[in-house]
Amino acid sequence: MVESEQFARLNLLKTQSLVEKAFPGQEYSIKTKNAATVITGGENTFIYANHDKVSTLAIALTLVPPGTVLNLILDKPNSQLSAQIKGFATRCSLWIVEGNTLVPHPESNASAPEHEFSIDSGIRSLLEHNNCRIVFEHGRVKAEVRGLEVAEVVLDQNGENQIQVGVGIYDQEAHKIINSNEAIETTLLRAIEDILKFRHKESTPHPLNRVARSKWLIHEFINSYKNFGFNEIQYVASPNLPMNISHGLPASAIGKRDSKAIIVTAFAGADLEAVPTAAQLLDAYSADEIWLIHPSIDTYPAIQRQATHLRVPVSFIEVEAPWPTNY
Numbered sequence: 439m440v441e442s443e444q445f446a447r448l449n450l451l452k453t454q455s456l457v458e459k460a461f462p463g464q465e466y467s468i469k470t471k472n473a474a475t476v477i478t479g480g481e482n483t484f485i486y487a488n489h490d491k492v493s494t495l496a497i498a499l500t501l502v503p504p505g506t507v508l509n510l511i512l513d514k515p516n517s518q519l520s521a522q523i524k525g526f527a528t529r530c531s532l533w534i535v536e537g538n539t540l541v542p543h544p545e546s547n548a549s550a551p552e553h554e555f556s557i558d559s560g561i562r563s564l565l566e567h568n569n570c571r572i573v574f575e576h577g578r579v580k581a582e583v584r585g586l587e588v589a590e591v592v593l594d595q596n597g598e599n600q601i602q603v604g605v606g607i608y609d610q611e612a613h614k615i616i617n618s619n620e621a622i623e624t625t626l627l628r629a630i631e632d633i634l635k636f637r638h639k640e641s642t643p644h645p646l647n648r649v650a651r652s653k654w655l656i657h658e659f660i661n662s663y664k665n666f667g668f669n670e671i672q673y674v675a676s677p678n679l680p681m682n683i684s685h686g687l688p689a690s691a692i693g694k695r696d697s698k699a700i701i702v703t704a705f706a707g708a709d710l711e712a713v714p715t716a717a718q719l720l721d722a723y724s725a726d727e728i729w730l731i732h733p734s735i736d737t738y739p740a741i742q743r744q745a746t747h748l749r750v751p752v753s754f755i756e757v758e759a760p761w762p763t764n765y
Contacts (some may be wrong), residue, residue, distance in 0.1 A: 450475045453486040453511060460533070460540040471501060484533075486511040495519050495530070496710040499744040504528055511540065518678065518718065520546035525717025527749040557591055558599040564623065565589070565601075568630055571657065575675040584637045584760075585653030585689070586646065588629050603629050639760055647761045649686070655704035656689040658760050659731055666755075668693040671702070677718045678711070688712040690719055698726040705732050705741075706759075713744040720750065728752045733759040 453475040454468055466479040474487035474497050483506050485498040494510045502508065508530040512519070515534055520543060523530040532543030557572065557579065565572055570581040570588065579591040581601075589603045603625045636646040637654070656673065663671040671693030680687050688711060690703045701719050705712035716728045727750055730741075734756040745752045 446470050446473070446475075449486060449488060453477060453484065455538070456486075456511065456535060456540050457484050459538065472497060474498065474501065476501060481507050482509055483507065484509045484511060488513070492710050493519060493714065495522055496714050496744070499526075499528075499713065499747050500710065500740040502528075504746050509533060511535065512543065515544055517546040519714075521677070521721045522714045522718040525714075525720035525749060526747045528747040561591060561599050561601060564626070565591075568627060569634075570630070571673065573673060573675070576679050582653065582657070583630050583633045585655070585657040586633055586637060586650045588633060589626055601626060637761075639762060641762050643762060651706040651759075651761060652686055652689040652704045652709070654760055655706060655731060655733075655757065656691055656702065659702060659704065659757065660691055663691075663693060666695070668695045668700075670694050674701070674719060674723065677715065677722070688715040690716065692719070692723050692725060699724060700727045700729055701725040702729045702731060705730065705736065707736055708738050708740070709736075710740065710744070713741060713748065716752075717748060726750060729755050731755045731757050733757065735759070735763075 450468065450470055454466070454477060457466065457477050457479070461479065461482075464479040466477050468475070468477050470476070473489055474485050474494075477484040483502055485494060485501070485508065487494045487497045489497065494512060498508055498510060504527065506528060508528055510519070510530065511533050513535050516532070520532060523532065533540040534543055562572065565581045570583055573580045573582050580587050581589040581591065589601050591599050592602055594600045601622050603622065633646055635641070636644040641647055659666070660671055660673060671691050674690040674692050676687050676689060678687050686706065686709070688703050688705045688709060690701060692699065692701050694700070701716055701723060703712055703716040703719070712730060716730065719725070728748060730745065730752060732754065737754070737756070742754065745754070
């Protein structure tokens with residue numbers, strides 16, 4: 439407790455010194471809240487938050503009302519935040535710590551949607567026939583079952599598609615060693631069966647139904663999009679790269695409802711990155727609205743406060759959790 443208080447005090451002094459040096463001649467009010475240092479002077483609010491799991495932007499959006507002129511202080515450039523702030527109506531500038539002063543964040547180019555690359559028709563047919571959704575994300579081609587990665591399509595040394603069963607390189611290598619004499623189709627089908635066995639509402643709790651829940655939600659939404667009045671819908675690659683399979687990120691899709699394009703972003707738990715993620719997608723896709731879908735248990739005022747800053751209308755849509763909840 440003492441260490442955390444000392445750390446907060448050091449951050450406050452650091453932020454105060456940086457702001458007063460970069461913008462002298464003003465009177466500032468200073469406070470700390472939710473691991474952030476908040477300095478207000480005139481119409482400007484400066485926020486510095488050093489958190490290893492939640493971004494400065496995500497924290498700041500929970501602390502200030504719409505109409506605030508936000509100035510976020512970062513230790514280093516962050517192209518992700520630079521893209522995210524473009525999705526908000528709230529004016530927001532980014533500043534980088536350079537020595538003992540602040541400098542404007544460098545400009546970042548708009549992120550473009552990923553382009554799919556060709557997959558062998560036989561492999562595509564095998565995956566789709568076995569209820570796999572093919573996902574193009576961060577340079578990888580993945581096969582997912584109910585939102586959980588089950589295999590990756592890679593190019594071999596001859597430039598031909600091959601299926602590697604497993605989640606990530608280590609799991610894939612393990613499958614290749616253990617099942618080296620087994621047909622890849624057999625290995626794939628067994629992995630899919632394992633996922634289907636546990637990834638449903640009536641299952642007992644299991645690691646396979648505890649991970650990638652946001653992707654599971656968006657999978658179910660895409661499968662039932664007509665029930666929500668959508669004319670069409672497609673999965674959207676996450677703009678963020680997960681650290682591992684247990685790192686749950688928001689998952690998204692974009693669709694048409696009547697004449698409006700809508701970004702649908704799913705989250706589970708108190709995910710403060712859901713709203714910034716949806717905002718970032720506005721930088722790559724033209725949308726008229728944002729829908730944030732979540733289980734009813736995951737209704738959080740902090741996330742609702744974040745959403746008031748968005749530059750397009752937003753709706754929170756409660757959906758039934760597809761995982762077991764009676765345990």
